[in-house]
Amino acid sequence: MTNELIIDSGAWSIQAGLPSQDIPLNILSPMATSTLGQDHSNSKEDTSHSPRACDLKCTDGEALMRWLYASLGLDATEHNVLWTEKVMSGAEYYHRTEIAEILFEVFGVPGLHFNGDATLQLYSTGRTTGLVFDFGCNSVTISPVMEGLLAPHGAASHPTGGKRLTTVFWEELNAANPHAAESLAKLSPTEQFLIANQLKEKHANVALDYDEELYWLARKDRNNKPAVHSLPDGTELTIETAALKAVERVWFHPRRWSPDNSVLAAEQTRGD
Numbered sequence: 001m002t003n004e005l006i007i008d009s010g011a012w013s014i015q016a017g018l019p020s021q022d023i024p025l026n027i028l029s030p031m032a033t034s035t036l037g038q039d040h041s042n043s044k045e046d047t048s049h050s051p052r053a054c055d056l057k058c059t060d061g062e063a064l065m066r067w068l069y070a071s072l073g074l075d076a077t078e079h080n081v082l083w084t085e086k087v088m089s090g091a092e093y094y095h096r097t098e099i100a101e102i103l104f105e106v107f108g109v110p111g112l113h114f115n116g117d118a119t120l121q122l123y124s125t126g127r128t129t130g131l132v133f134d135f136g137c138n139s140v141t142i143s144p145v146m147e148g149l150l151a152p153h154g155a156a157s158h159p160t161g162g163k164r165l166t167t168v169f170w171e172e173l174n175a176a177n178p179h180a181a182e183s184l185a186k187l188s189p190t191e192q193f194l195i196a197n198q199l200k201e202k203h204a205n206v207a208l209d210y211d212e213e214l215y216w217l218a219r220k221d222r223n224n225k226p227a228v229h230s231l232p233d234g235t236e237l238t239i240e241t242a243a244l245k246a247v248e249r250v251w252f253h254p255r256r257w258s259p260d261n262s263v264l265a266a267e268q269t270r271g272d
Contacts, residue, residue, distance in 0.1 A: 005072075005079040008117065010086070012137030012163065016068055018079075061102050069107070076103075080111035087118050087134075087143045087155045116150045118143035137163045162200075165250045169204065170196040172242035172249075183235040199229055203243040210248050217241050 003018040015024035069076050081103055085095070096114055103109045118132040118141070128148040134141045138161045144154040170192060174184060187195070207213040217226070217240050228236045 003079065004082050004111075005074065006082045006084070007068075008084045010136055011161075014064075014068070016072060061098065062106055065102060065107060076107035076109050079109065080113070081109050083112065083114050084117040084120060085114055086136075087116055087141055087150065087152060087157075116143070118155075119145055119148060119150050123148075136161045160250060162197075165204065165246060166193065166197045166200050168250050169200045169242060169246035172245045173199070173237060173239070176242045177237045180231065180235045180237055183231050183233050186233075187231075195229070195231075199239055200243065200246070203227060203239050204247050205243065206247055206251070207244055210244070210252075213244060214241065217244065 003020055006017055006019065008015045008024075017024040065076075083099060100112055103112055118134060121132050121134070122128065122130050122145050129146050130144075132141075132143045132145060134143065139157050139159050140161060141155065141157045144151045173196065174181065177184075184192070227239045229239055230236050
């Protein structure tokens with residue numbers, strides 16, 4: 001029997017690897033169902049290489065695991081599986097039943113263990129007691145752990161995650177670069193999301209003084225050159241202002257963001 005296979009399944013990606021590895025051996029990014037807040041289930045884009053990974057109760061769960069084991073080059077019968085669970089998924093028992101059925105009956109894994117991701121994240125720091133903040137794709141979860149035991153009654157979740165930040169960042173990027181509107185429109189929804197997510201992860205930051213930093217970014221006599229990104233057709237996008245505004249809108253003024261801007265309009269009407 002060799003090392004256990006660890007599988008961490010989330011709404012944005014599924015990561016799998018062995019304890020002896022420093023980083024996951026494989027990462028799936030399921031782009032098939034939604035991009036920038038839009039439903040592309042009827043899209044003609046080829047998403048066969050990125051099956052949805054957020055749960056295994058779907059009919060393609062077996063195909064997903066076959067693809068995963070093949071990508072990792074592992075024999076399922078030689079590895080126990082440690083499967084991580086979200087603290088507030090709300091359907092732990094149902095998911096466990098479906099996952100266990102697939103792994104035991106189809107793949108013949110020798111053993112399966114479920115554990116909360118918050119507890120494991122705390123273990124990775126060498127601690128058994130603490131408060132874990134998990135910034136996910138669709139939500140932020142805060143989980144208290146005491147002596148290695150999760151206290152689910154004390155956990156809290158807010159439906160604002162990285163996907164919303166990517167969406168708002170893309171809006172700000174378009175607003176800051178009107179000259180690139182035609183070039184941006186030529187990109188597929190998947191390409192738009194990947195570009196926005198990549199730039200967000202690289203450039204998004206929290207401003208200690210939002211107004212002051214926005215002022216200095218707007219000055220033309222600044223010492224350092226502004227960060228830019230080149231699209232495939234050579235069009236350059238300025239990034240810094242969009243990255244600063246997106247974080248401010250999502251994390252520090254959440255009431256100012258809504259899909260139809262109705263909340264923002266109402267606050268502007270009140271003179272906020």
